Amino acid sequence: MAESYVEHEVGHPALQHHFANLEQQREAGTLGMWVFLVTEIMFFGGMFLAYTLYRSKYPEAFAIASNHLDIKLGAINTAVLIFSSFTMAMAVYSTQIGKRRAQIISLVATIILGLAFLGIKAVEYYQKYEDHLIPGSLIPGNPFNPDPHAMHLTQGVLMQHVQMFYWIYFAMTGMHALHMIIGVGLLSVLLYFSVKGRYSPEYHNPVEVIGLYWHFVDIVWIFLFPLLYLLGRHTGGH
Amino acid sequence: MEEFTPPVPSKINYINAQYGLKSWLLTKDHKRIALLYLGSITFFFFIGGIYAMLIRLELLTPQGDLLQSTTYNKVFTQHGIIMVFFFLIPSIPATLGNFLVPMMIGAKDLAFPRINLLSWYIYMLGGIVTIYALLAGGVDTGWTFYTPFSTTFSNSYVVAAGLGIFINGFSSILTGLNFIVTIHTMRAPGMTWFRLPLFIWSHYATSLVMILGTPVIAITILLVAFERVARIGIFDPAVGGDPVLFQHLFWFYSHPAVYIMILPSMGVVSELIANFSRKNIFGYSFVAFSSLAIAVFGFLVWGHHLFVSGQSIYAGMIFSFLSFAVAVPSAIKVFNWTATLYKGSISFDTPMLYALGFIGLFTIGGMTGLFLATLGIDVHVTDTYFIVAHFHYIMVGGAIFGYLGGLHYWWPKISGRMYPDGWGRFSALLIFAGFNLTFFPQFVAGYLGMPRRYHAYPPEFQVFNVLSTAGASILAVGYLIPAVYLVWSMRYGKVAPGNPWNLPGLEWRTQSPPPTENFDYTPVVTWEAYEFAPPEETEVVGRFHDEVPEKV
Numbered sequence: 110m111a112e113s114y115v116e117h118e119v120g121h122p123a124l125q126h127h128f129a130n131l132e133q134q135r136e137a138g139t140l141g142m143w144v145f146l147v148t149e150i151m152f153f154g155g156m157f158l159a160y161t162l163y164r165s166k167y168p169e170a171f172a173i174a175s176n177h178l179d180i181k182l183g184a185i186n187t188a189v190l191i192f193s194s195f196t197m198a199m200a201v202y203s204t205q206i207g208k209r210r211a212q213i214i215s216l217v218a219t220i221i222l223g224l225a226f227l228g229i230k231a232v233e234y235y236q237k238y239e240d241h242l243i244p245g246s247l248i249p250g251n252p253f254n255p256d257p258h259a260m261h262l263t264q265g266v267l268m269q270h271v272q273m274f275y276w277i278y279f280a281m282t283g284m285h286a287l288h289m290i291i292g293v294g295l296l297s298v299l300l301y302f303s304v305k306g307r308y309s310p311e312y313h314n315p316v317e318v319i320g321l322y323w324h325f326v327d328i329v330w331i332f333l334f335p336l337l338y339l340l341g342r343h344t345g346g347h
Numbered sequence: 348m349e350e351f352t353p354p355v356p357s358k359i360n361y362i363n364a365q366y367g368l369k370s371w372l373l374t375k376d377h378k379r380i381a382l383l384y385l386g387s388i389t390f391f392f393f394i395g396g397i398y399a400m401l402i403r404l405e406l407l408t409p410q411g412d413l414l415q416s417t418t419y420n421k422v423f424t425q426h427g428i429i430m431v432f433f434f435l436i437p438s439i440p441a442t443l444g445n446f447l448v449p450m451m452i453g454a455k456d457l458a459f460p461r462i463n464l465l466s467w468y469i470y471m472l473g474g475i476v477t478i479y480a481l482l483a484g485g486v487d488t489g490w491t492f493y494t495p496f497s498t499t500f501s502n503s504y505v506v507a508a509g510l511g512i513f514i515n516g517f518s519s520i521l522t523g524l525n526f527i528v529t530i531h532t533m534r535a536p537g538m539t540w541f542r543l544p545l546f547i548w549s550h551y552a553t554s555l556v557m558i559l560g561t562p563v564i565a566i567t568i569l570l571v572a573f574e575r576v577a578r579i580g581i582f583d584p585a586v587g588g589d590p591v592l593f594q595h596l597f598w599f600y601s602h603p604a605v606y607i608m609i610l611p612s613m614g615v616v617s618e619l620i621a622n623f624s625r626k627n628i629f630g631y632s633f634v635a636f637s638s639l640a641i642a643v644f645g646f647l648v649w650g651h652h653l654f655v656s657g658q659s660i661y662a663g664m665i666f667s668f669l670s671f672a673v674a675v676p677s678a679i680k681v682f683n684w685t686a687t688l689y690k691g692s693i694s695f696d697t698p699m700l701y702a703l704g705f706i707g708l709f710t711i712g713g714m715t716g717l718f719l720a721t722l723g724i725d726v727h728v729t730d731t732y733f734i735v736a737h738f739h740y741i742m743v744g745g746a747i748f749g750y751l752g753g754l755h756y757w758w759p760k761i762s763g764r765m766y767p768d769g770w771g772r773f774s775a776l777l778i779f780a781g782f783n784l785t786f787f788p789q790f791v792a793g794y795l796g797m798p799r800r801y802h803a804y805p806p807e808f809q810v811f812n813v814l815s816t817a818g819a820s821i822l823a824v825g826y827l828i829p830a831v832y833l834v835w836s837m838r839y840g841k842v843a844p845g846n847p848w849n850l851p852g853l854e855w856r857t858q859s860p861p862p863t864e865n866f867d868y869t870p871v872v873t874w875e876a877y878e879f880a881p882p883e884e885t886e887v888v889g890r891f892h893d894e895v896p897e898k899v
Contacts, residue, residue: 148558
């Protein structure tokens with residue numbers, strides 16, 4: 110039986126009624142985000158499985174298709190995202206130590222870097238659109254129909270297997286971009302409330318939890334970049 | 348007999364605390380959300396039931412007189428989709444689990460009440476989209492959506508139905524997430540992991556399956572939809588895709604989904620067997636860990652659905668072995684329940700009748716599962732009524748018996764009223780008889796070679812189908828009776844005391860129906876689960892809820 114009792118932290122506006130104290134509320138929020146990230150791993154896992162299967166089935170077609178991705182833009186985007194993870198970590202840290210100005214600046218920087226990533230991704234997508242590399246009939250009127258010569262298609266490699274690569278590329282990076290868009294939205298909500306002064310060293314769980322999400326989305330890209338852009342890059346084509 | 352006295356009931360409870368439609372549709376109270384789910388899943392159960400009756404009526408005669416093949420294909424598909432995704436998967440977790448998980452661990456609510464309400468809205472949205480698919484023209488792929496039929500050849504509303512299931516999946520994910528976080532962080536002081544009721548352990552294991560499996564079916568269905576709309580070809584062999592990849596991804600979720608249905612039911616049965624024998628459960632930790640073992644093994648057996656799909660024979664052998672292995676934790680449960688009954692002071696109340704029915708039917712369902720896990724026998728019975736009978740013994744004989752048993756057992760707590768016991772026992776027996784008459788003949792018909800999913804069949808199978816249809820009619824009446832008397836009892840039933848069964852569990856130590864915050868004070872747990880001990884030792888210690896005791 111409990112001998113000692115802690116005071117209910119009544120009065121703190123952020124404490125929800127069904128939690129005993131802010132500590133319990135923080136634990137629940139953090140664990141909730143970790144569990145959610147597990148579901149995200151399983152969600153992306155289905156696509157990673159498809160990638161692995163078809164990469165091993167059609168290695169040459171995948172290498173040729175991969176060669177046609179813009180490695181410079183991909184590398185810049187990787188740097189942008191890694192830097193945004195740093196600014197996100199700074200946002201969490203400055204919230205924990207109660208530096209509001211630094212917190213707001215870090216959040217703004219993270220949002221800008223996230224938008225920069227999406228902008229560069231849009232440029233890449235547009236290039237693929239111009240080269241008729243959008244798979245299937247996803248875009249009505251512009252079916253998958255690249256110039257076989259420009260793709261450096263070698264003997265025995267089928268264009269439909271190149272299309273498989275591009276479908277997996279668009280499915281994975283598209284799903285990743287959707288998560289980035291949601292992340293930027295969440296960060297904007299955070300920014301709104303942190304300008305209003307809602308987060309403090311006592312109550313910073315939302316910043317932390319959305320930080321976890323942001324790092325997760327970055328890590329997905331850290332896997333996507335080598336798998337899609339780098340692997341087998343110089344074996345086919347050329 | 349020992350007495351466990353709940354506090355004197357006050358007039359304010361979660362049902363009458365607020366009035367009006369808005370107070371229900373915007374509620375964050377897990378108990379009210381449980382009731383929203385209860386109403387919704389009952390609605391879907393009856394839609395699925397209507398399709399079941401159409402199937403049984405058509406199969407009364409060997410020729411197709413009531414339905415033709417195209418309609419029949421849609422009817423059995425829609426029966427499967429509605430029953431699996433909109434009734435069985437949410438059945439116990441979203442209703443009884445939602446209601447009881449916080450109460451059994453001594454919490455005021457689930458960790459994320461708003462996400463809990465959101466999950467109900469997502470469920471309803473998924474349901475509406477699916478019903479749209481049914482009304483617009485239906486879907487005929489079978490609930491399994493096998494490619495390339497679903498992606499290329501079917502002329503039915505595959506995308507709309509798939510979208511409904513995709514949306515619905517998120518409600519399942521959010522429920523599982525909420526349970527895991529709640530069980531980890533919201534237990535009352537003194538409520539250690541090994542004092543948790545087994546209902547909680549089984550819901551924890553179920554939640555693990557929900558969060559790990561459901562995202563995979565989500566992405567799979569999304570890929571099917573894109574393939575169908577944009578002709579992309581990831582599952583299309585004509586352009587280098589692999590239709591068996593779909594089967595792997597589909598069953599990676601859909602086999603564990605069976606454990607989403609059966610594990611909560613096992614949790615209910617553990618409660619019922621221990622409490623209606625008035626004994627501590629035999630081998631508590633074995634029953635608790637067998638739930639986790641089933642959840643883990645459940646993810647390693649999906650390949651037994653692919654024995655005849657061109658899967659490598661070595662993979663088949665491994666999956667066969669692992670499928671046998673999953674029978675071990677299931678058998679541990681059955682043996683422990685049986686040992687709990689031994690020398691117990693057993694009372695045959697309605698919930699106990701369902702629990703005993705569960706043990707028998709689940710055993711038959713599980714044993715016939717071993718036939719199907721055997722490579723050679725599976726080839727003989729694949730796609731026959733043997734399989735249909737097997738999984739209905741698990742899903743209906745297991746999951747629904749547990750659900751109905753639990754619903755009766757906690758009905759006094761949920762509604763504050765007693766159900767009519769005579770009618771309760773009568774309908775439990777009727778459902779047991781009707782169920783066996785419906786599905787046992789299907790084992791025989793299937794073993795003799797009657798294939799599933801056909802609207803017409805050779806005349807020598809008619810006798811089994813007549814028996815089956817007769818049983819289904821009894822089963823339908825059996826389901827209708829509780830639907831009527833439970834609704835009736837909400838107004839006219841005898842007023843239930845806080846602890847009608849005289850049991851030690853936390854949920855019985857508060858008034859019926861409970862107040863919005865479940866307990867008048869934060870309980871401090873000083874007793875083990877199912878501890879049938881004198882009252883002075885199990886008295887609830889605690890103070891009023893502005894003074895919350897620290898965790899011990």
